[in-house]
Amino acid sequence: MTNYVHLTIDGREITVPSDYTVMKAADSIGISVPRLCFLEGIHEQSNCRVCIVKIDGQRGLKTSCSTKVAEGMVVHTDTKEVYEAVSFNLELLAGNHKFECWKCSRENSCEFLDLLRRFNVDNDFSNAKLFDQKEIKMNDTSEAMLLDSSKCVLCGRCVSACEKQSGLGILNFSNRGSNTYIGPAQFHNLEDAGCIYCGKCIQACPTGAIREKDEIKLLERALRDTSKTIVAQVAPSVRAALGEEFGYKIGTNVEGQMFAAMKALGIHEIIDTNFTADLTILEEGTEFINRVQNGGVLPMFTSCSPGWVNYLELYYPEYIPNLSTCKSPQQMAGALIKTYYAKKLNKDPKDIYSVSIMPCVAKKAEAKRPEMGRDGYQDVDLVLTTREFARLIRHRGIPFRDLEPIRPFGDLANYTGAGVIFGASGGVMEAALRTVTEILEGKSTPVEFSEVRGLKDIKEATYTVSGIDVNVAVVHGGAAIKEFFKLMKTTDKQYHFVEFMGCTGGCINGGGQPIVSAINQEKYDVRALRSKVLYNIDQNTEFRKSHENPAVKMIYDEFLGKPNSHKSHELLHTHYNKRSFYDDKI
Amino acid sequence: MKTLEELKALRKKSYEKMYMIGVTGGVRVQVGYGTCGIAAGAKPVYDTFVNEIKALNLDNVEVTQVGCMGECAFEPIVEILESNGSKTIYCLVTDRIASEIVEEHIVKGNRIDKYLLSKTKR
Amino acid sequence: MLDRMHILICGGTECKETNSLKIRDKFNTELERLNLGKDIKTILTGCFGLCALGPHVVIYPGETLYSGVKLEDVTEIVEQHIANGKPVERLLYKGDFNRKKFRNRSELTFFARQKRIALRNCGVINPLEITEYIARQGYEALGTVLKTMTPLQVIEEVKKSGLRGRGGGGFPTGVKWEFANRQISDQKYVICNADEGDPGAFMDRAVLEGDPHSVLEAMAICGYAIGANTGYIYIRAEYPVAVERLQLAIGHAEALGLLGDNIFDSGFNFKIELRLGAGAFVCGEETALIASIEGERGMPRNKPPFPAVKGLFGKPTNVNNVETFANVPVIFLKGADWFKSIGTEKSSGTKVFALGGKIANTGLLEIPMGTTLREVIYEIGGGIPNKREFKAVQTGGPSGGCITAASLDTPIDFDNLIALGSMMGSGGMIIMDEDNCMVDVARFYLEFTVDESCGKCTPCREGTKRMLDILNRICDGQGTMEDLDVLERLGNMIKDSSLCGLGQTAPNPVLSTLKHFRKEYEAHVIDKVCPAGVCKNLTTYVVTDECIGCTKCAKNCPVGAIEGTVKGKHYIHPEQCIKCGACKTACPVNAISTKPENWEGV
Amino acid sequence: MRSKVNITEEKLSELKAAMEIHKKEPGPLMPTLHAAQKIFGCIPLPIQKIISNELDVSIARINGVVTFYGHFSVEPKGKNIVSVCLGTACYVKGSQGILDAFSHDLNVKVGDTTDDGMFTLEATRCIGACGLAPIFTVNEEVFANGSVQLVKKVVQKLKS
Incomplete structure (x- = not known):
């Protein structure tokens, strides 16, 4: 039973459940208390002191994010004293902040900037003649991400996100007092710190202190290079979130405008990663059937999430044999672009500039793995995140909201519903089941496997396929992965097939997706809203099983032969390596 | 330790030992041995007392360490308790002064006024 | 009294x-x-x-x-x-x-005016011998408590004694125990905060080194009262002697069955473990201390929940400091009424102070609450040496403030010191004379807090740093009047909005000197002079008419900047002077001045 | 040349033994770090990594703890450690001047180690010997009533 208390906030008497914080109580009547470090459920340390309020009868000012309501409490959120204190705190933070908002990845999603605007903050402490300026620390040698202390407000949201959502703890505070900084131990480079590039820290950061490596300029240059043909692929989840960058509600499908924008930018050829998602199912499904029928290593793990692949290589290398040898859809597409598609276009692969637009930060590093190319070129030349793509569209002045939706043409832009749900947690599993069951049973099987859908951290199901009980599991997010391995090491249950994703919710919540502010993360179930977009598309596609995709059939006929053929092994499969980190020699 | 009586019996025994009840001519030398005292050189002082008293075979004299008395500026401080009830506090003691105290005060029974805390402070 | x-x-x-x-x-x-x-x-x-x-x-x-x-x-x-x-x-x-x-002993004023409760055994017993503690009624309080009292009676007695926490805040100890007692949990803890970090304070060290058993006994009593069977002593690693003696004392007490299982055949079990601090002042804050024992950065947590509800390893925990605990056995030996009869109405008992700085008798003293500052400084402390003039007394360390001559007749207790803009703190009492620059002193304390701030919350991490920047500029001669205004506003904001006690009190040394010694600040800012002669850029040494021509200054000047004949007034060549102050120290008649002309003092 | 951390098999097994004991206690990290600091004189990343594996705490977190506390260090310290007390009692009696004198005479910044690895100069907080202010320590030895002259003497002795 819920108990209720009565309190007064800014003169308004309200009744709220007794476990509410003052902040939540204020929110409930539309009083927006400023906040910076608060990230519900993830970081509730009240260290920024921006959400302070005056409570009658209590000394000093109290943080509304952590103070629980009490019967008869009288709260003032906007007295002169509070206003002064909040402004001062913000000014203190501004004094150490490097303002280059025009080129900042958070140009229009910076929670810090919003607060500075709201309080019209002066910036007197940044006067280097009068005040010490902090040493700027840059951690930018990684291929995917960088850490820039000059924009860090030391709120600690990234630290908590890494610990709680990724279960890793790559980032932490170092030193103390005004010398405090956030980063890996000793600001060790990210690529050797055990980071899997899931980007949960980026999504948690209220500023641009931790961000993907900005590579927009590379595309700008390529677009102006007349010797290049730009072939761009775009991942399933991008269409489910890109709209947020242009003011659409969370959960809006902007597929048509997305393609139109790509075209408007001057990209020559558009292909859809959904297509190679379908292809993946054929390859991976066949691999799975082979493992089951020929006593291969089980359970088999999916391999499309590079964050997850990083996780396994770094933390559980003993399970590498369990990992499917399939490349991720991005890399399959890349390999086909520079071989099959180049031939079709009658181009030398060297003249093709292969770009991919991804909801993911780890994809940037995946594309640069040395085994992901041939003859001295990489299969994917450039990976932009959904956010970078959106910024490029904005900077170019393309009126995204007014664009006429288009359908891409070309063979490699065809996809089934199975391909598009790859973006949601459980999607790969469901797509695989749609195909595998049908092949094994030799007859038409159901389309939907709802047991593997949803946001539960670890989802399990058992399906009886041609007389065999197949135990499957779906695991998403670093913390859940850690949990699952603990479980797997203690249980007797034999799993057969496990889908892993580096991000909770899958790619729709990838580290490269549009930033959702702390307040909106409280209000909306972002993962569910974005997933729904993909499942809606799935329901409305003509074909919903990967093996029914006519383009997939065609490419096997024309080019690859059959799934797991020699050719597909050469182009669509790869191998993995055990990796260690903090590898200084003693 | 099961009962209060047991504790009290131990207390009586310890008290008598500590304050030399029934010992004639008993002397207890307390050397201030807190961080202050140690920093100011209590160790050589303590060692001197122990060694000289051992050399002189004075079995009714006990040398002991105690904590800080609070007069840090005058460390090392040595307090001499005698079974006749007299108490003497010496301050700024060095190993040389310690020898002197053993010889003059403890053996011959003459208090050395110039090293007294009460004299030094005034 | x-x-x-x-x-x-x-x-x-x-x-x-x-x-x-x-x-x-x-x-x-x-x-x-x-x-x-x-x-x-x-x-x-x-x-x-x-x-x-x-x-x-x-x-x-x-x-x-x-x-x-x-x-x-x-x-x-x-x-x-x-x-x-x-x-x-x-x-x-x-x-x-x-x-x-x-x-x-009692002939010496230094001892005569003191009342030793917490320090009752310090300098009296051999801390290495448990029998000497027992000889002084050691463990009798524990025995009596276990044999004759219920936990609630124990708490009632402590409440009745009026004992307040000696670590800084002055929270009533009995009430604190009661909170912890009320919690229902399978496991509770007692923590002794021995992370005495105030610069210039060492009373806890004296107790731990001189009388370790009194703390152990008190922790066991507390454990019985709140229902805990495990105690931790969180002690500074900088106190190796105390660590060693505590370790020994725990061993001795266990050997006699005064710690461990079934103490005094009462069915009560209590064990004590040591945890070493590692050089972080903020760990004196109880939630930071708890974080530190848990193996985290010593960053304070938001309260509530208080440690009594959710403390060490998430379990109800009672934290008291060393001096508080040292008082506890005496309360049970002599009775709460006796304890209450000492001191003032709202602050009963005694307080140990570490008297330091420009004072004749530096050292440790324990006085009944209610003794005036003047008695402490002039009677017990012996006054200011070297014919210098008293300027201020700083209590409460980096959290406290400076008290001026005008307030010397204030009886010392928790509330009076707070009313003066300072606080009891753990008990450092530093005396300053005319040669101490109050701006520099404020700067010194702020440097300390900037160094020791954990860095978690914005006002403390960034704000104290900015205040220090400003003070550094003022001491350098670059300050403006606007700076004084910013100092004050920033200081008040940090007090109001910091997370823990460290930040909430960090501006005190600045705010209290700004209030009491504003003229000295203004001299730095407007006249560009440091009257005390501490801030080198703002100091000129001159010989006054008091000079007797003894030549000591000239002999002591390392750069030969002083000229003069025997019995004649000397002269310092300003262009050669390196402002080391050697002449001022050497002068037997205080004839070398750094004060500006017409300086009337503060 | 900075003195390098000397990590021998013997010292490593000493650390492992310490971890075996502490692992069984609640809150094992601090005691383990104290042990590591004592054994190696500092806690560099390779040692942090060993502790990380043993106690299942991330390296960044361990480093966060190591760098939080003044008592632990990541870099090796010099052969001789000179610490000048900057507690209030010492400060008002002129310990800043003593610190400056050491910094000048040893040619090293406060908190740093000389290039030859011979000296580390530190400012410490109160060591509780205020009655003898100003105080400084060289390794284990305490020097009371310090003065610039005493500094010169001590430095001369240390260097010879």
Whole structure:
């Protein structure tokens, strides 16, 4: 039973459940208390002191994010004293902040900037003649991400996100007092710190202190290079979130405008990663059937999430044999672009500039793995995140909201519903089941496997396929992965097939997706809203099983032969390596 | 330790030992041995007392360490308790002064006024 | 307070058997009869330890000890001694322990004005020997508590004594124990905060080094009271001697069954472990301390939930500091009423201070609450050496403030010091004289907090740094009047909005000096002069007319910048002077000045 | 040349033994770090990594703890450690001047180690010997009533 208390906030008497914080109580009547470090459920340390309020009868000012309501409490959120204190705190933070908002990845999603605007903050402490300026620390040698202390407000949201959502703890505070900084131990480079590039820290950061490596300029240059043909692929989840960058509600499908924008930018050829998602199912499904029928290593793990692949290589290398040898859809597409598609276009692969637009930060590093190319070129030349793509569209002045939706043409832009749900947690599993069951049973099987859908951290199901009980599991997010391995090491249950994703919710919540502010993360179930977009598309596609995709059939006929053929092994499969980190020699 | 009586019996025994009840001519030398005292050189002082008293075979004299008395500026401080009830506090003691105290005060029974805390402070 | 007469009547078990209660009643009637009852208190005390000759009566002041007192002797004592000041010779104690000959210690004002409760055994017993602690009634309080009292009675007694936490905030100890007692949990903890970090404070060190068992005994009593079976002592690694002695003491107490399982056959178990701090001042804050024991960065957590509800490893935890604990056994030996009778109404008992800085008798002293600052500084402390003028006393370390000469007659207690803009803190008391620059002192303390801030919350991490930037500029001669305004506003904001006690009090040294020594700040800002001669850029040394021509300054000048003849006034060449201050130190008549002309002081 | 951390098999097994004991206690990290600091004189990343594996705490977190506390260090310290007390009692009696004198005479910044690895100069907080202020320590030895002259003497002795 819920108990209720009565309190007064800014003169308004309200009744709220007794476990509410003052902040939540204020929110409930539309009083927006400023906040910076608060990230519900993830970081509730009240260290920024921006959400302070005056409570009658209590000394000093109290943080509304952590103070629980009490019967008869009288709260003032906007007295002169509070206003002064909040402004001062913000000014203190501004004094150490490097303002280059025009080129900042958070140009229009910076929670810090919003607060500075709201309080019209002066910036007197940044006067280097009068005040010490902090040493700027840059951690930018990684291929995917960088850490820039000059924009860090030391709120600690990234630290908590890494610990709680990724279960890793790559980032932490170092030193103390005004010398405090956030980063890996000793600001060790990210690529050797055990980071899997899931980007949960980026999504948690209220500023641009931790961000993907900005590579927009590379595309700008390529677009102006007349010797290049730009072939761009775009991942399933991008269409489910890109709209947020242009003011659409969370959960809006902007597929048509997305393609139109790509075209408007001057990209020559558009292909859809959904297509190679379908292809993946054929390859991976066949691999799975082979493992089951020929006593291969089980359970088999999916391999499309590079964050997850990083996780396994770094933390559980003993399970590498369990990992499917399939490349991720991005890399399959890349390999086909520079071989099959180049031939079709009658181009030398060297003249093709292969770009991919991804909801993911780890994809940037995946594309640069040395085994992901041939003859001295990489299969994917450039990976932009959904956010970078959106910024490029904005900077170019393309009126995204007014664009006429288009359908891409070309063979490699065809996809089934199975391909598009790859973006949601459980999607790969469901797509695989749609195909595998049908092949094994030799007859038409159901389309939907709802047991593997949803946001539960670890989802399990058992399906009886041609007389065999197949135990499957779906695991998403670093913390859940850690949990699952603990479980797997203690249980007797034999799993057969496990889908892993580096991000909770899958790619729709990838580290490269549009930033959702702390307040909106409280209000909306972002993962569910974005997933729904993909499942809606799935329901409305003509074909919903990967093996029914006519383009997939065609490419096997024309080019690859059959799934797991020699050719597909050469182009669509790869191998993995055990990796260690903090590898200084003693 | 099961009962209060047991504790009290131990207390009586310890008290008598500590304050030399029934010992004639008993002397207890307390050397201030807190961080202050140690920093100011209590160790050589303590060692001197122990060694000289051992050399002189004075079995009714006990040398002991105690904590800080609070007069840090005058460390090392040595307090001499005698079974006749007299108490003497010496301050700024060095190993040389310690020898002197053993010889003059403890053996011959003459208090050395110039090293007294009460004299030094005034 | 100190001069009031007390009659202490031994109320130890054995003396009680020989009539001490009746003797007290008789004293009271006799005092009443002579109309002295108001001014003179009769107190039943713990055992004096000379039970064979009891009952004993001690009259304060003077510490006159009567032994073998019979009921019929009382009238004589009251009439002769109390009313007329003449001791009754025939009843004076005459054994080996002639109290009269004990005078040596108490002849010294330094000791005479003190009242040693927390430090009762320091400098008296050998801390390495548990038997010497026991000889002084050690572990009797624990025994009595376990054998005769319920946990709630224990808490009630502590509440009644009025004991307040000696670590800084002054929260009532009994109330704190009660909170922890009320929580229902399978596991609770007692923590002794021995992370004494205030620069210039070392009373906890003295207790731990001189009397470690008193803390162990008190922790066990606390454990019994709140229902905890495990205690941790979080101690600074900088105190190796104390660590060693505590470790030894724990071993001895376990060997005698005074710690461990089934203590005093009561079914109560209590073990104590040491945890070493690692050099972070903020770990004196209880939630930071808890984080540190758990193996985290010592960053304070938001309160509530208080440690009593959710503390170490998420379990109810009671944290007290060393001095607080050291008081506890005495309360049970002598009674809450006795304890309450010492000190002031709202701050009972005594407080240990570490007296340091420009004072003749630096050292550790324990005084009843209510003693004035003047008594402490001039009577116990012996005043300011080297003919210098008193300027300020700083209490409470980096959290406290500076108190000026005008407030020296304030009785010391928790509330009075806060009213003066300072605080008790753990008990550092630093005396400053005219040669100390108050801007520099404020800067010094701020440098300390900037160094020691954990970095978690914005106002403390960034704000104190900015205040320090400003103070550095002022000391350098680059300050403006606007800076003073920013200092004040920033200081108040940091006080209001910081997360923990460290930040909430960090601006105090600045705010209190700004308030009391504003002229000195203005001299730095407007005249670009440091009157105390500390801030090098703002100092000029000049020889005044007081000069007697002794040539000491010239001899001591390392760069030969001073010129003068014997018996003639000397002269310092400013262009050669490196402002080292050697001449000022050497001058026997204080004839070298750094003050600007017409400086009237602050 | 900075002195390098000397990590021998013997010292490593000493650390492992310490971890075996502490692992069984609640809150094992601090005691383990104290042990590591004592054994190696500092706690560099390779040692942090060993502790990380053993106690299942991330390296960044361990480093966060190591760098939080003044008592632990990541870099090796010099052969001789000179610490000047900057507690209030010492400060008002002129310990800043003593610190400056050491910094000048040893040619090293406060908190740093000389290039030859011979000296580390530190400012410490109160060591509780305020009655003898100003105080400084060289390795284990305490020097009371410090003065610039005493500094010169001590430095001369240390360097010879």
